[in-house]
Amino acid sequence: MNGKSALSHQQNKKKVLLVEDEQELANLVLLNLSLLDLDVVHCSTICHAKTLLSSTHFDAILLDRMLPDGDGLMLCMELSKANSQTPIMMLTAKADETDIVLGLESGADDYLAKPFSVLELRARVKAMLRRSLKVQLHSALPSQHIEHGLIRIDGDTREVFAENRSVDLTATEFDLLHYLATHPQQVFSRLQLLEAVWGYNYDGYEHTVNSHINRLRSKLSRHCGNQDLVKTVWGVGYKFSPPEAQVA
Numbered sequence: 001m002n003g004k005s006a007l008s009h010q011q012n013k014k015k016v017l018l019v020e021d022e023q024e025l026a027n028l029v030l031l032n033l034s035l036l037d038l039d040v041v042h043c044s045t046i047c048h049a050k051t052l053l054s055s056t057h058f059d060a061i062l063l064d065r066m067l068p069d070g071d072g073l074m075l076c077m078e079l080s081k082a083n084s085q086t087p088i089m090m091l092t093a094k095a096d097e098t099d100i101v102l103g104l105e106s107g108a109d110d111y112l113a114k115p116f117s118v119l120e121l122r123a124r125v126k127a128m129l130r131r132s133l134k135v136q137l138h139s140a141l142p143s144q145h146i147e148h149g150l151i152r153i154d155g156d157t158r159e160v161f162a163e164n165r166s167v168d169l170t171a172t173e174f175d176l177l178h179y180l181a182t183h184p185q186q187v188f189s190r191l192q193l194l195e196a197v198w199g200y201n202y203d204g205y206e207h208t209v210n211s212h213i214n215r216l217r218s219k220l221s222r223h224c225g226n227q228d229l230v231k232t233v234w235g236v237g238y239k240f241s242p243p244e245a246q247v248a
Helices: 003-012 023-034 046-055 072-081 097-105 118-140 171-182 190-198 206-223
Strands: 015-019 039-043 060-064 088-092 110-113 146-148 151-154 159-162 165-167 230-233 237-240
Touching: 015 023, 015 046, 023 039, 023 118, 039 046, 046 060, 046 072, 060 072, 060 118, 072 088, 072 097, 088 097, 088 118, 097 110, 097 206, 110 118, 146 171, 151 171, 165 206, 171 190, 171 206, 171 237, 190 206, 190 237, 206 230
Parallel strands: 015 039, 015 060, 060 088, 088 110
Antiparallel strands: 146 151, 151 159, 159 165, 230 237
């Protein structure tokens, strides 16, 4: 590979930010992500991560929770409030369900509890990057506007409006709503939604879907007169029920 080809290859690599203060674990993650031919930038503090994010575009973020200068959840929430489209995976030793749900409800797209399988790490990162690429290429696709009564979903700008008021959604919440609203009244299991929206369908990660559904449902309800547009079909999964199809 000549110098120009090597530079072009480097520029075309997907860029991932790893925020992790345990050096041994960071080295393990760096080694395994290098096998995916990724450009991984490592830092160990929230402050350094903010500096990097202010000047560099990343295709995905792997974010530890317990960092020397604070809880990674705070950075996750800041990025979520700023409507960042960059997918975030939390790496956390806090593995009980309450902590995992808290991470997801803070705006993370996914989580991986320590200790984790390096094979699963690679699979989950690849899934995140596929979703990131889909978002980046979305503008080249045919327009995908969806309207259901009070709700308007703009597939070009990735914006959602309820009664002409903007609804702030994370990238994953938008993808989840867009997928459900594209198939109104169709019931999807949690595993089906994991495959369609997250890009994997491992058993045991259904609460990833549950947490995002709960956040999405709450945000839509606040803008739609407390109507429940994303309905739970007990024992099966979820469906999008358009406002005009609901019975008072």
